[in-house]
Amino acid sequence: MLRNKKILITYQGFTLAECLISLVVLMGLLLFLKPFLSMITQVDNHITKDNYLELLIGKIQIESEIKEMTFQKIDNNKLYYLSEDDEKIVFEQYKNMIRKTNDSKGHQPIVMGVDIVVFSEEKGLVKMEVTTLEGETYSYFLFN
Known part of the structure; x- marks a missing residue:
């Protein structure tokens, strides 16, 4: 005898709040990384000048x-x-x-x-x- 079973399927994922927090952290890192990379580029250009x-x-x-x-x-x-x-x-x-x-x-x-x-x-x-x-x-x- 088969009974009618309800199968509950749950999805594992991120909530909207977790996604927003990770985006804010990523943007913060990129904001600090850009001046650092431009400074390294300037130093490299200066050092390699003839x-x-x-x-x-x-x-x-x-x-x-x-x-x-x-x-x-x-x-x-x-x-x-x-x-x-x-x-x-x-x-x-x-x-x-x-x-x-x-x-x-x-x-x-x-x-x-x-x-x-x-x-x-x-x-x-x-x-x-x-x-x-x-x-x-x-x-x-x-x-x-």
């Missing part, structure tokens, strides 16, 4: 060269070093570049596209502040 990379490579080149030299002085915005064979080496701005000169052999360009370079000494370190032709300013410390 000026920044060239200045960084120039700084590394200067530091590798002065490792084996003796710091003498900063005079008239020029860095004076003495090489191991007692040759006077000068790092200075010349036109739109930072160049390295020595007593008798001309000059070697280190960084191009430079508007202003200021060398100063701070607490035993040499500070090199460079302004590019595009108006961006970078500060580096060179270890003596």
Whole structure:
């Protein structure tokens, strides 16, 4: 004998309130994520600019060269070093570049596209502040 059974079917799902709360949380996360992503994009664009990379490579080149030299002085915005064979080496701005000169052999360009370079000494370190032709300013410390 078959009886008439009522089958109650229930659906598992989300209520309207749960959906609205999850949407509010998601929108809040997206609001905070957008400025963060734009900041990361700006930093990436800044770091990959040619000026920044060239200045960084120039700084590394200067530091590798002065490792084996003796710091003498900063005079008239020029860095004076003495090489191991007692040759006077000068790092200075010349036109739109930072160049390295020595007593008798001309000059070697280190960084191009430079508007202003200021060398100063701070607490035993040499500070090199460079302004590019595009108006961006970078500060580096060179270890003596």
